[in-house]
Amino acid sequence: MxxxxxxxxxxxxxxxxxxxxxxxxxxxxxxxxxxxxxxxxLPGLIIVALVAASMATEPGIYWIAGGIALLTAWKTRNIIATMGAGMTAHAAITFMGA
Missing domain, CATH: 1.20.5 (Single alpha-helices involved in coiled-coils or other helix-helix interfaces)
Incomplete structure (x- = not known):
């Protein structure tokens, strides 16, 4: 060198x-x-900003699943339950053909 x-x-x-x-x-x-x-x-604000930016251009199915996940997070304060509820909502809506 x-x-x-x-x-x-x-x-x-x-x-x-x-x-x-x-x-x-x-x-x-x-x-x-x-x-x-x-x-x-700050950590929570960063997560909210990342999620909002990623969902901004997504179709309604993601907003519905996100809303269900948000409601679950608000009620349970449990990250595992929140992820499970969001994924289950997304899978159920997709399976029903929405």
């Missing part, structure tokens, strides 16, 4: 470290701000 390869590796290493360091400082600043309560809700 040439000196330019080692220079590139060193530069990329420095950039990667800088990104992590910036994240550390940003996280500390957010944790000490008045918006710190949002960090507790």
């Amino acid at each position: 040439s000196a330019s390869h080692f220079g590139l590796i060193a530069l990329l290493s420095l950039l990667a470290f800088s990104v992590r360091l910036a994240g550390l400082f940003a996280g500390r600043a957010i944790g000490e701000s008045r918006l710190a309560f949002l960090l507790d809700e």
